[in-house]
Amino acid sequence: MTGDQTAVVILAAGLGTRMKSSLPKVMHPLAGRPMIKHLLAAVESLAPQQACVVIGAEMEAVARAVAPYPTVVQTERLGTGHAVLAAEPVLGGFAGDVLIVYGDTPLISLATMQRMLDVKRAEPRPAVVVLGFRPEDPGAYGRLVVDGSGQLQAIVEAKDASAEQLKIGLCNAGMMVVDGRHLFAFLHAIGNANAKGEYYLTDVVTLAQAQGLACRVAEGDERELIGVNSRADLARAEAFLQETLRQRAMNEGATLIDPATVYFSADTQLGRDVTVGPSVFFGPGVTVGDRVEIRAFCHIEGAVIEEGAIVGPFSRLRPGASVAKGAHVGNFVEIKNATVEEGAKVNHLTYIGDARVGAKANVGAGTITCNYDGFTKGFTDIGEGAFIGSNSSLVAPVKIGAGAIIGAGSVITREVETDALALTRGPHLQRKGWGKAFRTRKDEEKRKKQAEKGDR
Ligand code: UD1
Ligand code: MG
DSSP states (O other): OGGGOEEEEEEEOOOOGGGOOSSOGGGSEETTEEHHHHHHHHHHHHOOSEEEEEEETTOHHHHHHHTTSOEEEESSOOOHHHHHHTTHHHHTTOOSEEEEEETTOTTOOHHHHHHHHHHHHSTTOOSEEEEEEOOSSOTTSOEEEEOTTSOEEEEEOGGGOOHHHHTOOOEEEEEEEEEHHHHHHHHHHOOOOSTTOOOOGGGHHHHHHHTTOOEEEEEOOHHHHOOOOSHHHHHHHHHHHHHHHHHHHHHTTEEESSGGGOBOOTTOEEOTTEEEOSSOEEOSSOEEOTTOEEOSSOEEOSEEEOTTOEEOSSEEEOTTEEEOTTOEEEEEEEEEEEEEOTTOEEEEEEEEEEEEEOTTOEEOTTOEEEOBOSSOBOOEEEOTTOEEOTTOEEESSEEEOTTOEEOTTOEEOSOBOTTOEEOOOOOOOOOTTHHHHHHHHHHHHHHHHHHHHHHO
16 A cells, blocks of 8 residues: 555764764764664664665765665755655655655664554554653754644744743744655655755644645654764764663663663673673774673673683773683783684783684783784784783794793793793893892992091
């Protein structure tokens, strides 16, 4: 049935002037992922028959981010109504329901989108359904004017609203479903005689009303409907999203000792019985296996941590870090593009970059893989069960054989064979009684000098 077909238009052409940024607004990240990607994930789960994204000129980065969704370009930014009109070449003949979402309202859930479509398809089969919400601070949001029978009569932008209208708590969240058979006729009829001199999408309500068509409101929750216009809004949206992600992690079986201090990325994956200590940051691309313990103050990004491993406190895992089953990575240890194999230990003050630390190897405190000579990166291969003495420098490319032992303080520049001992320290010198004799001599000199002074 055509009535049950859905098309989605995502508006993302705005400059985001209030962000004061050279990055298009919808590319600003929330939980490590551009806003627009959050929205697309929700749209994808709705599985509409058609979808297109309205972008501005010179927004190739946005077009790339939304691919394979088709984009249409709104060359002049004349308002949200004008923006939807740019989709006419794609959706002009579409007779189903057109869901319009704003790229700067990225946290909308599938359930809320679905609820709007349900209202659209229920009696009295309205021509327009607008998503409303009641934000703590209605501020600059458009106000929804609803009559006693639930009919939405108009959306009044804050800048155009009377003092009386500004008292309305029910606001426009920036999402709407419009009957495809009317949408473009409405859009062509919209004028720009308002405070901003823009073609407001919100005027479709008044136009539908004038034709005696029903308009309804579906309500949603502020947490998913915050519109991001400024950096302060961005921070509020981030806070809401982080709360959701923390709750999700706990629901799925992770213990967060102090949830409010743990920051997730949208794609962070945690196994069961994972424990996360206070003040841990997960950047994008992190997967954590079952029973992993992440102790306080870790920064983790682009890393895989397998079951039963212990990371932290104060560890930094950078992209390409892989910590295998039961391995330990301890305090002030940085791992980049390197694998710490099963049961290996890298516990203190160490940099492991472009390397493999073989299973059960033990890397002593202060070990550094010197992976960069200013021009190229070299690989360090540490064999299974090797023991690297504290404060050693492994100058890459270099290979330490399985079971080899490196004496503390060594600078290793050549391959070390399996089970060998390598050390590059200077020879150990010892002179019996030298310290005591030195002190006696110095004391004697001092006494003499003081005696000479007294004579003068
Ligand atoms: C809009 C609504 C307001 C609502 C609020 C919710 C209108 C007229 N006002 O206001 O009622 O409470 O969202 O967050 O719709 N865009 C374009 N082309 C344009 C202008 C905007 O693509 O010419 C896009 C922007 O990229 C953005 C979205 O449309 O994603 C909304 O535009 P914005 O300027 O942020 O509207 P608000 O002032 O927030
Ligand atoms: Mg906005």
